[in-house]
Amino acid sequence: MSPVRVAVVAVSPQARASLQALVEAAPALDFAGSAADTAGIADRFAGDVPDVVVIELEPQAGDLPVPEAGRDSAAPALVLLTDEADSEWIHEALGASATALLPRGATPSEIICAIEAVAAGLCVLSPEILARLLAARRAPRQTASAALTETLTPRELEVLAMLAEGLGNKEIARQLDISDNTVKFHLPAIFGKLGASSRTEAVLQGMRHGLIMV
Missing domain, CATH: 1.10.10.10 (Winged helix-like DNA-binding domain superfamily/Winged helix DNA-binding domain)
Structure with a gap:
């Protein structure tokens, strides 16, 4: 099997270098390039998109961006590293065909496993993000149960x-x-x-x- 081509997006040059080194150290992966934002990646790979894009999303005010490329069937799979995703944003991010959501502090082995999983067409959630998502789904059910118990x-x-x-x-x-x-x-x-x-x-x-x- 040919190596999985992986591109990296991160605002911080240090983060880009760290993720690049991580990809280059994995025999099954091939580093395809990096950029400071998703627009830079889209421009760079307009004619030859990588298999997976790893995106580190830094803490910031307002909504976290969900790359529009994730909604394109021809777009690469995504590995998103973020600490501030709320449940609504998580649902939006999972609109992509194959997406991984991990905290920014994920270990190198977790990131590599996530890359390989999304390259195979799977979705990956860290235990923390999964718990947050389940808690958001459980809350309406508990509210409905309380209403029925009163009724x-x-x-x-x-x-x-x-x-x-x-x-x-x-x-x-x-x-x-x-x-x-x-x-x-x-x-x-x-x-x-x-x-x-x-x-x-x-x-x-x-x-x-x-x-x-x-």
Whole structure:
């Protein structure tokens, strides 16, 4: 297999030199050049783009730039080194077909592994960035769960839990010491509040929103 051609983008000359040395020391990689910004790389490789571009993004005010080249199917894969990516920016960056997001303090072996991974068409997230992304996705779910917990009454939550156990109306009525008709009254209320049309769907929605412990 031919070596992976890698270009480097970093504002700091020291950072560019360090990344260049890292690439040149890896037998499977071929250093293709460097620039201080993505525009410089685009101009330099207009006719022969590298396989991967490693971009160090320094802390700065405002939004972090996501290279437009990352959205072009013919563009190189990206390894982005940044410490300030919020969850929204991460989603934008992952719009590229193959992207790695690592902290600026990533080890040489982590950067090399990320380069090889994106060259193979994979996406890579550091544990810290992955945790940040998952936390951002978990927050709306927790908010929705709180709203549903307020909406369902304690009795409805008990009935929902018994639906999850596979109990029928008569067994639910016996365990809760209520009538069958009362159980039948609770079911449509539970379905309506969960946006469900069946017992199974109600249970699935309850599990999704954390109303049922499994």
